[in-house]
Amino acid sequence: xxxxxxxxxxxxxxxxxxxxxxxxxxxxxxxxxxxxxxxxxxxxxxxxxxxxxxxxxxxxxxxxxxxxxxxxxxxxxxxxxxxxxxxxxxxxxxxxxxxxxxxxxxxxxxxxxxxxxxxxxxxxxxxxxxxxxxxxxxxxxxxxxxxxxxxxxxxxxxxxxxxxxxxxxxxxxxxxxxxxxxxxxxxxxxxxxxxxxxxxxxxxxxxxxxxxxxxxxxxxxxxxxxxxxxxxxxxxxxxxxxxxxxxxxxxxxxxxxxxxxxxxxxxxxxxxxxxxxxxxxxxxxxxxxxxxxxxxxxxxxxxxxxxxxxxxxxxxxxxxxxxxxxxxxxxxxxxxxxxxxxxxxxxxxxxxxxxxxxxxxxxxxxxxxxxxxxxxxxxxxxxxxxxxxxxxxxxxxxxxxxxxxxxxxxxxxxxxxxxxxxxxxxxxxxxxxxxxxxxxxxxxxxxxxxxxxxxxxxxxxxxxxxxxxxxxxxxxxxxxxxxxxxxxxxxxxxxxxxxxxxxxxxxxxxxxxxxxxxxxxxxxxxxxxxxxxxxxxxxxxxxxxxxxxxxxxxxxxxxxxxxxxxx
Amino acid sequence: xxxxxxxxxxxxxxxxxxxxxxxxxxxxxxxxxxxxxxxxxxxxxxxxxxxxxxxxxxxxxxxxxxxxxxxxxxxxxxxxxxxxxxxxxxxxxxxxxxxxxxxxxxxxxxxxxxxxxxxxxxxxxxxxxxxxxxxxxxxxxxxxxxxxxxxxxxxxxxxxxxxxxxxxxxxxxxxxxxxxxxxxxxxxxxxxxxxxxxxxxxxxxxxxxxxxxxxxxxxxxxxxxxxxxxxxxxxxxxxxxxxxxxxxxxxxxxxxxxxxxxxxxxxxxxxxxxxxxxxxxxxxxxxxxxxxxxxxxxxxxxxxxxxxxxxxxxxxxxxxxxxxxxxxxxxx
Numbered sequence: 001x002x003x004x005x006x007x008x009x010x011x012x013x014x015x016x017x018x019x020x021x022x023x024x025x026x027x028x029x030x031x032x033x034x035x036x037x038x039x040x041x042x043x044x045x046x047x048x049x050x051x052x053x054x055x056x057x058x059x060x061x062x063x064x065x066x067x068x069x070x071x072x073x074x075x076x077x078x079x080x081x082x083x084x085x086x087x088x089x090x091x092x093x094x095x096x097x098x099x100x101x102x103x104x105x106x107x108x109x110x111x112x113x114x115x116x117x118x119x120x121x122x123x124x125x126x127x128x129x130x131x132x133x134x135x136x137x138x139x140x141x142x143x144x145x146x147x148x149x150x151x152x153x154x155x156x157x158x159x160x161x162x163x164x165x166x167x168x169x170x171x172x173x174x175x176x177x178x179x180x181x182x183x184x185x186x187x188x189x190x191x192x193x194x195x196x197x198x199x200x201x202x203x204x205x206x207x208x209x210x211x212x213x214x215x216x217x218x219x220x221x222x223x224x225x226x227x228x229x230x231x232x233x234x235x236x237x238x239x240x241x242x243x244x245x246x247x248x249x250x251x252x253x254x255x256x257x258x259x260x261x262x263x264x265x266x267x268x269x270x271x272x273x274x275x276x277x278x279x280x281x282x283x284x285x286x287x288x289x290x291x292x293x294x295x296x297x298x299x300x301x302x303x304x305x306x307x308x309x310x311x312x313x314x315x316x317x318x319x320x321x322x323x324x325x326x327x328x329x330x331x332x333x334x335x336x337x338x339x340x341x342x343x344x345x346x347x348x349x350x351x352x353x354x355x356x357x358x359x360x361x362x363x364x365x366x367x368x369x370x371x372x373x374x375x376x377x378x379x380x381x382x383x384x385x386x387x388x389x390x391x392x393x394x395x396x397x398x399x400x401x402x403x404x405x406x407x408x409x410x411x412x413x414x415x416x417x418x419x420x421x422x423x424x425x426x427x428x429x430x431x432x433x434x435x436x437x438x439x440x441x442x443x444x445x446x447x448x449x450x451x452x453x454x455x456x457x458x459x460x461x462x463x464x465x466x467x468x469x470x471x472x473x474x475x476x477x478x479x480x481x482x483x484x485x486x487x488x489x490x491x492x493x494x495x496x497x498x499x500x501x502x503x504x505x506x507x508x509x510x511x512x513x514x515x516x517x518x519x520x521x522x523x524x525x526x527x528x529x530x531x532x533x534x535x536x537x538x539x540x541x542x543x544x545x546x547x548x549x550x551x552x553x554x555x556x557x558x559x560x561x562x563x564x565x566x567x
Numbered sequence: 568x569x570x571x572x573x574x575x576x577x578x579x580x581x582x583x584x585x586x587x588x589x590x591x592x593x594x595x596x597x598x599x600x601x602x603x604x605x606x607x608x609x610x611x612x613x614x615x616x617x618x619x620x621x622x623x624x625x626x627x628x629x630x631x632x633x634x635x636x637x638x639x640x641x642x643x644x645x646x647x648x649x650x651x652x653x654x655x656x657x658x659x660x661x662x663x664x665x666x667x668x669x670x671x672x673x674x675x676x677x678x679x680x681x682x683x684x685x686x687x688x689x690x691x692x693x694x695x696x697x698x699x700x701x702x703x704x705x706x707x708x709x710x711x712x713x714x715x716x717x718x719x720x721x722x723x724x725x726x727x728x729x730x731x732x733x734x735x736x737x738x739x740x741x742x743x744x745x746x747x748x749x750x751x752x753x754x755x756x757x758x759x760x761x762x763x764x765x766x767x768x769x770x771x772x773x774x775x776x777x778x779x780x781x782x783x784x785x786x787x788x789x790x791x792x793x794x795x796x797x798x799x800x801x802x803x804x805x806x807x808x809x810x811x812x813x814x815x816x817x818x819x820x821x822x823x824x825x826x827x828x829x830x831x832x833x834x835x836x837x838x839x840x841x842x843x844x845x846x847x848x849x850x851x852x853x854x855x856x857x858x859x860x861x862x863x864x865x866x867x868x869x870x871x872x873x874x875x876x877x878x879x880x881x882x883x884x885x886x887x888x889x890x891x892x893x894x895x896x897x898x899x
Binding site: 272273274276278279281282283300301302303328329331332333335336337338339340343344345346347348349350351354355356404405406407408409410411412414416417418419420421424425428429431432 | 699702703704706707710711714715716721723752753754755756757758759760767769770771773775776779780782783784786790818819820821822823824825826827828875876877878891892893894895896897898899
């Protein structure tokens with residue numbers, strides 16, 4: 001074990017070329033605060049040794065705990081590299097994630113650190129993968145400008161829901177004898193069993209469960225008080241059965257002893273949605289620098305630019321502000337958890353009703369309206385200045401606006417290609433279009449997206465029922481064929497209306513019957529214009545001509561007499 | 568069902584073994600491979616002009632060794648590759664088709680040399696682009712995948728094409744092919760889920776739009792899973808579209824979230840396609856009786872243009888992510 005001669009640590013930090021900034025850039029040494037570092041390592045000991053050097057070079061003293069499962073050769077090498085520096089290695093334990101072993105290792109290391117260096121005023125817990133972003137001198141200055149303050153995130157479990165999904169308070173009220181990573185099934189079953197049987201336990205008297213980031217910086221006084229607590233054996237016994245005690249042991253007990261708690265961590269260590277820490281790379285350099293955080297975790301071992309540029313002075317008075325970094329990380333977590341609305345792609349393929357929002361932006365579906373007016377897409381886009389597609393779900397061909405062979409996003413007008421994945425087609429069309437795309441729809445089209453649109457809050461449906469009869473007037477088919485056609489279209493529209501009448505409707509729907517529409521076509525037209533241009537509907541849009549609908553009454557009568565019920 | 572899948576996987580592994588004795592080693596430098604190296608596996612035939620840029624591209628990303636099967640090249644590809652310091656080369660004159668379009672050879676080499684490594688199985692005209700690829704090398708990605716407990720990484724094919732007819736602009740040896748063919752379809756992709764293998768089946772892009780308008784169902788599959796942390800029991804089923812065990816194919820989120828993904832930029836529609844499709848037509852060694860190549864051949868003859876008003880010019884992974892073709896997932 002490495003035992004530096006007494007007093008060696010008191011020497012001025014060794015000046016290493018290129019590390020001038022580490023020593024504080026010539027700033028006067030700060031009186032009052034001396035930082036001791038407790039470092040937990042389990043792999044990549046090379047890197048951990050480099051980090052330990054950074055700390056000692058800056059004037060800190062270090063107590064290192066190396067996981068017992070680390071290869072002996074690596075440990076010996078690490079000890080050799082750090083020989084002669086103010087570093088102490090503590091008894092090695094086997095550490096399992098989520099168990100008390102990590103707390104025990106921390107307690108050991110903290111105790112030997114305090115015992116060996118009586119002038120240490122603050123102790124900071126870091127890992128071998130934590131990179132100091134600012135010189136130790138700045139950290140010491142910061143700490144001495146907050147005298148007697150413990151920097152530890154400590155959030156009351158009872159009052160605040162902390163974890164995502166599952167265990168929160170139960171971390172403290174159930175027992176966890178099985179390692180989560182190694183015996184996952186057993187762990188889950190044991191939790192379920194305790195829940196079912198209603199087995200709980202209460203924390204020791206005077207202990208209010210708190211929880212927070214495992215990386216803290218405590219004053220000597222507080223840490224010593226935790227170590228020397230007369231009831232420590234009782235607490236240790238209790239926390240041995242708490243889940244992830246490294247996020248709760250100190251966070252809870254500090255509330256018993258601390259005079260002043262600043263409930264935040266000086267270490268930037270955020271977890272992604274999967275419960276593993278975010279990793280920083282070279283491209284985060286600017287972001288980390290601007291954050292002025294003291295320590296960041298974790299750094300990718302290959303991020304040479306980060307290792308080369310930090311620690312870097314940010315000014316003695318600079319307050320850490322990790323908001324921008326955290327915003328970037330939160331955005332990534334949100335993308336992972338919720339994804340982008342209306343996007344269906346190779347790594348986001350939500351099952352039905354798990355889409356969140358089904359499409360990326362509002363769109364307008366004109367059902368039957370196209371059968372009323374002459375060349376509606378043309379007239380509407382002339383009036384509102386946007387794009388109105390034809391029947392994009394038509395059976396034979398996708399009728400994009402202006403009969404384009406290729407639609408938004410390079411979608412093909414080939415109906416076969418569309419029918420492979422109609423949902424993907426529609427959502428890609430909407431995603432690739434400028435604001436408020438619109439298209440025509442009728443019972444003659446493919447109907448597979450009816451429920452999709454009706455249950456989509458982004459859909460604006462303008463529905464004229466029965467309008468499918470108008471084109472039949474011009475068809476000049478024999479009546480038998482007209483009747484058959486009418487029966488098919490009527491049934492098809494009926495199914496669409498069933499969806500519209502259901503309780504699952506999320507779309508905004510306005511409905512007219514054909515009679516109402518023919519009586520007041522200007523009302524329909526005004527509705528079309530104001531839906532397509534909600535902000536400023538064109539006041540003087542010319543009402544387009546109606547399709548000729550003479551003989552409609554006669555057709556309806558004949559259909560009715562032939563056994564149909566078109567209304 | 569599970570028995571059937573297991574039997575199928577073992578069948579593919581055995582096929583790889585059975586075909587392996589027809590592979591003759593030209594240069595075996597596999598001794599250079601170290602513990603965590605990223606390996607690239609390739610089957611090729613007559614790709615000499617493309618090779619320098621291909622090898623450099625993946626070297627720059629951080630691939631450490633190339634394991635290549637040369638299917639009887641006649642244009643000097645073999646000699647060129649044998650001279651590269653980080654290439655292990657095998658050759659065979661066996662039929663590409665009876666080797667399941669090269670996959671038997673690949674499965675065999677993957678099992679032998681790839682186990683425990685992150686392995687990238689690509690064609691010489693496929694170039695991996697993943698989130699942050701301009702600032703983070705491949706080992707950063709694979710380390711992160713390891714930490715996230717993921718064993719495979721999806722990268723669909725993104726067909727790239729030039730503006731104008733395919734043959735108009737030449738592509739010099741060693742030139743970035745995407746200087747000549749920088750355009751792609753931004754959102755023209757149809758996706759279905761294959762319930763048996765659980766992979767997504769993606770069709771679309773310019774090939775479906777232009778060459779397969781009459782037979783959209785027959786358009787080539789674009790979904791690929793080229794990057795896998797290999798295990799001896801794994802096997803590619805059909806090209807790199809899907810694998811067994813099928814849990815490796817579940818590279819997408821079904822609860823509304825996004826998982827990380829990349830693309831393989833596909834430099835197929837370049838000058839030389841005419842020649843290549845003529846030759847492939849004569850050899851009839853490709854999938855579905857080389858139907859695809861017949862279409863390309865005709866297309867090139869008729870000076871078909873893949874470019875359209877909606878085509879986008881490639882500018883980087885950020886653009887692809889904005890368009891929703893790839894995602895960083897929670898790899899911030």
